[in-house]
Amino acid sequence: MNSAIPSPTDAASATGALPRAAVLLPLPLAGAYDYALAGAEPQRGLVVRAPLGKREMLGVVWGAAEGGVAEAKLRIAAPMPHHRVLPASLCDFVDWVARYTLAPPGAVLAQALRVPAAFDEEIFRPAFGRGAGTPDRLTPARTRVLALMDDGLVRTASDIAEQTSVTPSVVRGLADSGALVSSPLPEFSPLPLPDGAFDNVTLSSDQFRAAEHLREAVKSHEFSAHLLDGVTGSGKTEAYFEAVAEAIAGGGQVLILLPEIALTVQFLERFAARFGCRPAEWHSDLTQRARKQVYRAVMSGEARVVAGARSALFLPFQDLRLIVVDEEHEHAYKQEEGVIYHARDMAVVRARLEHCPIILASATPSLETYMNAKSGRYDWLRLDYRHGVAEMPRVELVDMRKDSEPGRYLSQALRGALQHVLESGEQALLFLNRRGYAPLTLCAACGHKETCKNCSAWLVEHRFRGRLVCHHCGFETPTPVHCSQCAAEQSLTACGPGVERVEEEFRAAFPNARVAVASSDTFSGPNETQAAIRAMSKGEIDVLIGTQIVAKGHHFPQLTLAGVVDADLGGGAGDPRAAERSFQLLHQVSGRSGRADKPGLVLLQTRNPEDPVMRALVAGTRDAFLEDQIVTRERSQTPPFGRLAALILSGTEGDAVRETGRLLAASAPKARGVTVWGPAPAFYQMLRGRTRERLLVQSGRNIDIQSYVRSWLADVKIPSSVHLAIDIDPVSFF
Ligand code: ADP
Numbered sequence: 001m002n003s004a005i006p007s008p009t010d011a012a013s014a015t016g017a018l019p020r021a022a023v024l025l026p027l028p029l030a031g032a033y034d035y036a037l038a039g040a041e042p043q044r045g046l047v048v049r050a051p052l053g054k055r056e057m058l059g060v061v062w063g064a065a066e067g068g069v070a071e072a073k074l075r076i077a078a079p080m081p082h083h084r085v086l087p088a089s090l091c092d093f094v095d096w097v098a099r100y101t102l103a104p105p106g107a108v109l110a111q112a113l114r115v116p117a118a119f120d121e122e123i124f125r126p127a128f129g130r131g132a133g134t135p136d137r138l139t140p141a142r143t144r145v146l147a148l149m150d151d152g153l154v155r156t157a158s159d160i161a162e163q164t165s166v167t168p169s170v171v172r173g174l175a176d177s178g179a180l181v182s183s184p185l186p187e188f189s190p191l192p193l194p195d196g197a198f199d200n201v202t203l204s205s206d207q208f209r210a211a212e213h214l215r216e217a218v219k220s221h222e223f224s225a226h227l228l229d230g231v232t233g234s235g236k237t238e239a240y241f242e243a244v245a246e247a248i249a250g251g252g253q254v255l256i257l258l259p260e261i262a263l264t265v266q267f268l269e270r271f272a273a274r275f276g277c278r279p280a281e282w283h284s285d286l287t288q289r290a291r292k293q294v295y296r297a298v299m300s301g302e303a304r305v306v307a308g309a310r311s312a313l314f315l316p317f318q319d320l321r322l323i324v325v326d327e328e329h330e331h332a333y334k335q336e337e338g339v340i341y342h343a344r345d346m347a348v349v350r351a352r353l354e355h356c357p358i359i360l361a362s363a364t365p366s367l368e369t370y371m372n373a374k375s376g377r378y379d380w381l382r383l384d385y386r387h388g389v390a391e392m393p394r395v396e397l398v399d400m401r402k403d404s405e406p407g408r409y410l411s412q413a414l415r416g417a418l419q420h421v422l423e424s425g426e427q428a429l430l431f432l433n434r435r436g437y438a439p440l441t442l443c444a445a446c447g448h449k450e451t452c453k454n455c456s457a458w459l460v461e462h463r464f465r466g467r468l469v470c471h472h473c474g475f476e477t478p479t480p481v482h483c484s485q486c487a488a489e490q491s492l493t494a495c496g497p498g499v500e501r502v503e504e505e506f507r508a509a510f511p512n513a514r515v516a517v518a519s520s521d522t523f524s525g526p527n528e529t530q531a532a533i534r535a536m537s538k539g540e541i542d543v544l545i546g547t548q549i550v551a552k553g554h555h556f557p558q559l560t561l562a563g564v565v566d567a568d569l570g571g572g573a574g575d576p577r578a579a580e581r582s583f584q585l586l587h588q589v590s591g592r593s594g595r596a597d598k599p600g601l602v603l604l605q606t607r608n609p610e611d612p613v614m615r616a617l618v619a620g621t622r623d624a625f626l627e628d629q630i631v632t633r634e635r636s637q638t639p640p641f642g643r644l645a646a647l648i649l650s651g652t653e654g655d656a657v658r659e660t661g662r663l664l665a666a667s668a669p670k671a672r673g674v675t676v677w678g679p680a681p682a683f684y685q686m687l688r689g690r691t692r693e694r695l696l697v698q699s700g701r702n703i704d705i706q707s708y709v710r711s712w713l714a715d716v717k718i719p720s721s722v723h724l725a726i727d728i729d730p731v732s733f734f
């Protein structure tokens with residue numbers, strides 16, 4: 001730490017004259033703690049360094065001191081350099097999220113204080129510019145340096161040495177003579193400024209109408225929510241880019257949320273083509289240095305557009321004028337660990353607190369958003385046609401009860417369509433939402449299923465790597481030769497398909513086709529996935545086989561066939577959103593086909609051709625499907641007609657977890673309109689070596705389910721060996 005900054009101390013005698021304040025620390029504590037504040041007036045949002053026990057950490061002045069701490073016990077917190085303050089709207093947002101999710105406010109604050117180094121004193125890089133002095137003698141090396149520096153630019157010593165092939169001592173010598181003068185550079189170069197007029201397309205009249213509307217919303221500086229509801233390829237992105245341009249032109253900042261990092265790269269390039277430079281990016285793969293740069297630039301207002309994952313929602317924007325949530329229906333927006341929140345819902349809250357518009361873009365809006373649009377709470381902008389001459393693809397079902405052979409996963413119909421695509425030099429996508437070779441490995445002798453030692457889940461064979469892998473905890477083991485139960489040799493049999501197996505079958509059928517697999521595996525990694533997607537874009541491969549990573553966002557003009565290997569996957573027992581989710585995913589996959597001038601075909605392989613999801617996909621009746629879902633949800637009083645909260649208990653001591661579950665259920669307060677289900681073992685009873693039990697609270701729409709859960713838990717003592725996670729509005733049910 002910089003020595004000029006008063007360091008927090010324990011000198012109790014010194015606190016008497018100091019103002020007191022409640023300081024929130026980024027820890028899962030019950031609330032803020034009182035401190036004496038040295039060197040600053042208490043102001044909500046003021047970032048301070050505060051002692052806690054033997055540690056010292058960042059904290060934020062949250063409000064007036066509670067009182068009650070004896071003078072002698074009061075410790076001293078001190079502001080950070082330049083007295084940086086988190087925007088009030090961000091502090092309010094933290095409080096809001098904490099109240100809603102029932103997470104400790106400090107745990108939510110931790111989301112907003114991800115980069116403590118961003119509050120440190122500015123670091124300067126030593127650098128030099130051309131000075132007026134003349135060196136006593138000129139060597140060839142010195143001459144080269146001066147020739148370079150005569151352009152008047154400032155460079156670091158190492159840059160100069162590198163560009164002129166001299167040793168650092170040459171630079172030092174020139175500095176001593178005054179021919180170069182020290183001119184420190186800031187730690188980070190300035191971010192490029194997106195240019196709204198860099199390269200805009202001519203919008204169609206529909207797109208123009210939507211864009212105009214969104215521009216007006218940005219200009220109004222008021223909260224408003226807009227569902228940008230357009231079929232895949234209709235130009236939703238182009239339309240909302242106009243609103244982004246408007247916000248930038250007005251001098252403000254924009255946040256664009258994207259559901260997955262893997263999609264970010266393509267998006268950044270597309271943004272750059274439209275605005276002349278990439279936006280700042282924010283996600284978990286950034287280096288510490290990049291994080292610090294972006295965090296600071298957001299805080300100072302320098303970063304005008306941030307594209308990022310859900311955690312970008314907690315950045316300290318100075319002047320936020322627009323939030324965009326792309327693919328708003330995506331379940332990846334739900335944060336399932338730590339503070340459990342839905343980034344789309346919280347984005348609406350943040351927009352409200354920032355008094356700015358929010359755009360929710362999707363071709364398959366979530367039921368919640370669809371209903372908000374229908375009821376008029378959200379503004380509803382529709383783009384019903386694909387851009388240009390592109391038409392929506394034709395969707396057909398392949399009944400796998402009739403058209404399949406044992407051990408084969410590609411039907412005659414799909415093979416025929418693939419053959420046709422290959423002959424006409426077009427491209428195809430084969431989609432299967434299962435990584436690896438086979439989802440289940442069974443012993444043919446004794447029927448034993450190979451399961452993970454840490455999780456109650458099957459091990460998935462990854463034949464290419466010769467391993468069985470747990471997709472939950474990452475446990476892996478070489479594929480055994482003997483059954484681990486009965487020791488039979490060579491008896492292990494792969495059951496069902498994963499993408500690797502589809503690839504194998506495809507290669508056998510079409511040995512001359514060029515094919516690549518893109519899977520969201522951690523081991524094949526985002527680079528390999530990106531490489532496959534790039535190869536597809538460039539036409540270097542004919543067929544891309546992939547998991548849901550390939551389903552979204554991509555635009556391959558030559559792609560005219562999307563084959564869904566198993567359209568029946570995607571159910572989920574007890575999950576009220578299973579049908580909706582399945583529809584969204586299959587619709588997204590379908591949307592990859594026929595995006596340019598050639599008509600597209602989609603083949604869905606299914607054993608349930610009568611399923612409402614299949615029927616809606618074939619008929620293209622999305623709204624009718626959603627209306628049908630509305631009826632089902634209303635009948636079952638599930639969201640948005642009722643409210644849900646899940647309580648998930650977990651721990652390494654199974655008995656303690658189960659016992660706590662029983663106690664918790666027994667102590668649930670009786671309340672009208674509230675039902676508590678469970679405890680029941682979670683779908684995966686064991687995950688990462690921890691036993692899991694679930695309770696589900698279901699209530700009417702008008703009941704404050706948070707208050708109910710809060711007052712319930714206030715009276716229950718959870719043993720320290722058991723962890724309790726609260727999931728308000730759960731979207732996954734395992
Ligand atoms: P969506 O976000 O609805 O899927 P996109 O904005 O990605 O649609 O548009 C699909 C494709 O059509 C993109 O390649 C996009 O650049 C192109 N496109 C959309 N609208 C226009 C337009 N008005 N002029 C030129 N190209 C457009």
Ligand code: ZN
Pocket residue numbers: 452453454455457470471472473474475688
């Ligand atoms: Zn496991």
